[in-house]
Amino acid sequence: MALAALSISAFAETQLDDRLRVIVWPPYQDETVQLMREYLRIDTSNPPGNEMAAAEFFHRLFEKAGIPNTVYPYAPGRANIYALIKGDGTLRPLILLNHMDVVQADPRSWRLPPFSGEVLNGEMYGRGAQDMKDEGLLQAMVMLIAARQHLPLKRDLIFLATSDEEVNDTGSAWMLENHPETVRGAEFLITEGGTNLIVPGRGTVYEVGVGEKAPFWLRLTATGRGGHGSIPIADSAPDRLVKALARVVDWQPPIHLLPSVEQYFRAIARLEPEPRAAQFRDIRKALQDPAFARSISRDEEYNFLLRDTVSLTVLHGGPQTNVIPDAAYAELDVRLLPGEDPKVFLGQLQSLLADDSIRITSANRFKPPNSSSTETTLYRLIEQVVHQYNPQAIVAPALCGGYTESQMYRPLGITCYGFNTLEVTPEVDATEHAANERVPIEQLRRGVKILYELVARAANE
Numbered sequence: 001m002a003l004a005a006l007s008i009s010a011f012a013e014t015q016l017d018d019r020l021r022v023i024v025w026p027p028y029q030d031e032t033v034q035l036m037r038e039y040l041r042i043d044t045s046n047p048p049g050n051e052m053a054a055a056e057f058f059h060r061l062f063e064k065a066g067i068p069n070t071v072y073p074y075a076p077g078r079a080n081i082y083a084l085i086k087g088d089g090t091l092r093p094l095i096l097l098n099h100m101d102v103v104q105a106d107p108r109s110w111r112l113p114p115f116s117g118e119v120l121n122g123e124m125y126g127r128g129a130q131d132m133k134d135e136g137l138l139q140a141m142v143m144l145i146a147a148r149q150h151l152p153l154k155r156d157l158i159f160l161a162t163s164d165e166e167v168n169d170t171g172s173a174w175m176l177e178n179h180p181e182t183v184r185g186a187e188f189l190i191t192e193g194g195t196n197l198i199v200p201g202r203g204t205v206y207e208v209g210v211g212e213k214a215p216f217w218l219r220l221t222a223t224g225r226g227g228h229g230s231i232p233i234a235d236s237a238p239d240r241l242v243k244a245l246a247r248v249v250d251w252q253p254p255i256h257l258l259p260s261v262e263q264y265f266r267a268i269a270r271l272e273p274e275p276r277a278a279q280f281r282d283i284r285k286a287l288q289d290p291a292f293a294r295s296i297s298r299d300e301e302y303n304f305l306l307r308d309t310v311s312l313t314v315l316h317g318g319p320q321t322n323v324i325p326d327a328a329y330a331e332l333d334v335r336l337l338p339g340e341d342p343k344v345f346l347g348q349l350q351s352l353l354a355d356d357s358i359r360i361t362s363a364n365r366f367k368p369p370n371s372s373s374t375e376t377t378l379y380r381l382i383e384q385v386v387h388q389y390n391p392q393a394i395v396a397p398a399l400c401g402g403y404t405e406s407q408m409y410r411p412l413g414i415t416c417y418g419f420n421t422l423e424v425t426p427e428v429d430a431t432e433h434a435a436n437e438r439v440p441i442e443q444l445r446r447g448v449k450i451l452y453e454l455v456a457r458a459a460n461e
């Protein structure tokens with residue numbers, strides 16, 4: 001029995017390999033580049049978003065390919081779009097999730113207009129070219145190619161493009177509240193949060209986003225007696241606030257090493273010279289050495305992976321130099337690691353402030369941080385497919401400092417990864433949310449192939 005089952009699955013695998021081999025890629029790659037330009041020309045700056053135009057763009061593509069799809073308008077000018085290619089149902093669905101909105105762009109600081117899709121030196125310019133119209137378009141292309149190639153599927157293949165990720169997440173929130181059936185039962189989800197950085201002289205690191213830190217924004221308010229600036233008040237609101245803040249900025253929350261972070265350091269160890277390489281290979285042990293713990297805590301690139309962090313960002317006192325105000329406040333951008341309890345953090349902060357008269361209030365809508373395991377079929381396939389295209393690349397699980405929508409889908413029992421198939425230099429990567437955002441055309445051509453291959457395999461095992 002076991003032998004028979006094995007040979008059937010081996011047979012299915014060869015069949016899939018054959019199907020992948022016969023695809024004639026150049027026309028699909030040309031189409032990817034052409035559609036990328038069209039997509040970048042749709043202005044979905046948020047606010048206000050106007051993602052309806054982008055949803056209609058995808059709608060037209062899916063209609064032409066005969067892929068069942070639904071546009072869900074939910075506010076003026078705003079919509080989500082959902083498309084589905086049915087599998088045979090033996091495995092749970094795979095979701096390709098992307099957001100259609102982009103952050104605003106000031107054309108004065110751009111080399112080429114931000115909604116032009118124009119090309120310079122082999123790179124296509126446009127707001128969203130990195131975040132995340134590139135990934136969204138590749139996901140749509142994968143749907144189109146799967147339909148045209150009649151890709152056999154053991155899982156439903158779902159495409160979901162949402163509105164408003166950059167501001168309030170109303171798109172995904174509306175979808176999950178009003179149409180939870182569209183994603184119910186899914187096993188895997190691929191979205192933004194992965195970056196593949198070409199580290200000059202060292203190699204390429206494919207960071208697969210497996211978790212995000214959760215923003216836990218706080219406002220600290222001190223109140224006291226106000227008065228004339230010429231007559232100092234020893235315990236004025238600004239004075240007490242500044243004294244308490246001094247203790248906060250000197251504070252490092254304790255190190256808490258997550259398994260995925262440990263795995264990340266192990267994976268990137270070979271990029272480091274000795275003795276750091278050895279320390280990264282066994283970071284748990286290395287952190288027991290206070291000197292190493294101090295030195296890595298000073299490294300901005302790594303510190304935030306190891307602990308909850310606090311950045312002092314807003315300071316507000318009086319409106320006039322000669323007036324001692326009766327209130328002053330500061331805001332802290334606190335980021336909690338997956339698994340952390342905000343109440344415990346608050347307790348630590350309160351004892352640190354050592355001033356009960358300072359009121360702590362929440363400055364955002366807190367969503368508990370979460371993460372996904374790397375012990376899955378999809379993670380293994382990501383490693384396998386990446387190495388097929390770039391045998392030297394390092395694939396490492398990454399904890400995002402920023403927020404992604406994965407956080408909203410994980411509580412539904414879905415394993416969510418931030419995975420991207422484009423390799424970028426640090427220079428191109430830095431254009432995300434900045435001027436001259438762009439994507440190398442060769443990477444689009446290569447990226448569509450890699451994503452298709454990954455999805456084709458993941459949808460069949």
Ligand SMILES: [Zn+2]
Nearest residue numbers: 131132165192
């Ligand atoms: Zn994004």
